Amino acid sequence: MRFKPQLLTGLEILQQRDRLSIKEQQALMRIQKGYQGELIFDRLFTAIVAEKVEFLDDIEIEFEGNRMQMDKIVASGDMLALIDIKNYQGNYYYDRQGLKIGNTLFAQDCFEQARRSRRIVERLFKKHGVTMRVVNIIIFINEEGSITINDEINEVVLNYVEIPQWLLQLKKQADLPQMKNWQQLLLQYQPSFYKAENLCNPRRLLTLKKGICCVKCGSFDLRQERYKLQCRKCGYQEVKRVSYYRTIKEYGILIYPVPIKRKEVVTFFGKNYSESTIKTLLSEYFEPLDFSIKDGRYKNDGQTFERLIFKNKKYFEQLNGRMNWKSS
Numbered sequence: 001m002r003f004k005p006q007l008l009t010g011l012e013i014l015q016q017r018d019r020l021s022i023k024e025q026q027a028l029m030r031i032q033k034g035y036q037g038e039l040i041f042d043r044l045f046t047a048i049v050a051e052k053v054e055f056l057d058d059i060e061i062e063f064e065g066n067r068m069q070m071d072k073i074v075a076s077g078d079m080l081a082l083i084d085i086k087n088y089q090g091n092y093y094y095d096r097q098g099l100k101i102g103n104t105l106f107a108q109d110c111f112e113q114a115r116r117s118r119r120i121v122e123r124l125f126k127k128h129g130v131t132m133r134v135v136n137i138i139i140f141i142n143e144e145g146s147i148t149i150n151d152e153i154n155e156v157v158l159n160y161v162e163i164p165q166w167l168l169q170l171k172k173q174a175d176l177p178q179m180k181n182w183q184q185l186l187l188q189y190q191p192s193f194y195k196a197e198n199l200c201n202p203r204r205l206l207t208l209k210k211g212i213c214c215v216k217c218g219s220f221d222l223r224q225e226r227y228k229l230q231c232r233k234c235g236y237q238e239v240k241r242v243s244y245y246r247t248i249k250e251y252g253i254l255i256y257p258v259p260i261k262r263k264e265v266v267t268f269f270g271k272n273y274s275e276s277t278i279k280t281l282l283s284e285y286f287e288p289l290d291f292s293i294k295d296g297r298y299k300n301d302g303q304t305f306e307r308l309i310f311k312n313k314k315y316f317e318q319l320n321g322r323m324n325w326k327s328s
Helices: 006-019 023-048 109-128 162-172 182-187 203-208 238-254 262-269 275-286 305-311 315-323
Strands: 054-063 067-077 079-086 089-095 096-103 133-138 144-151 155-159 222-224 227-230 237-240
Touching: 006 023, 006 238, 023 054, 023 067, 023 079, 023 162, 054 109, 054 182, 067 109, 067 162, 067 182, 079 109, 079 144, 096 109, 096 203, 109 133, 109 182, 133 162, 133 315, 203 262, 227 238, 237 315, 238 262, 238 275, 238 305, 238 315, 262 275, 305 315
Parallel strands: 079 133, 089 144, 133 155
Antiparallel strands: 054 067, 067 079, 089 096, 222 227, 227 237
16 A cells, blocks of 8 residues: 655645745655656556556665665566656656756666665565566656657666556566565565654744644644534544544654654644643553653654554544544
8 A cells, every 4th residue: 555655744744834945845846746646657557457466565675774765566477576656747868878858967867776776676585585586667657758768778667658558568477476475575674764854843843833733624723522623614523532643643753753742742732732632642652762751752653644544444443433422
């Protein structure tokens, strides 16, 4: 399953509560565009081949001190395809000098990144005696973008119109004997944390808009009932405990990798929300930095609420049952 990139989630949270700098706006638009391209490819992949092959979405691997990220990894027969999806507009060219658009030469390009990722996976497989053939697939997903290759390369490069045919070929290869347990092997090398710059320093944190934000429309104007919150703007309802938990996680993303601090969380919520509920949730769901000291500081994994729900579906389904509880 594909999740929003951590940085995209963080920038969207920050945008709800503050004015973004020009650099932050540019980063937000760039990452949003990349994510939209990945979703477009996912829809094509699901329609043509998804049930026939094993795959991983948005996987990050750290091996022997080297870290790589890949938009999609697919196994078909004896081949492992490392798929890099580019939502680029314009006419691109690749030759011995590198990737170009017009007269502009990219200092670092997707081909160099793809080759580095392939080398990391090949070394990992060699260490574990895996004989799968590792191939780079670079996909230009944008209908208004294209790339022309003017050199011999080892990578498979696809423009938008070429994607369906390649997926059909992939589907045919899926009938060949498949390598087992490759997913489990790669997942062993997922880092336990993600790398990110601190989005919000303590000074900026104090200036952010306080409160719980409606997950549907972004409004902070919420009506509180005993077990749920309702947005006065769009009418969306959310179980109060879920709203609190989600907002604590949003705070954690903004300050990552700094530890979660109870006093800061209370300030982040503002005066309209229960400090005792915040304390209860922190004590129940977050691990103290030091069990011997009750100083209100907790470990911050920086994970998004979306990922948390996916990992704990049953719990949140039960929690959402409180939506129908009566306040009386």
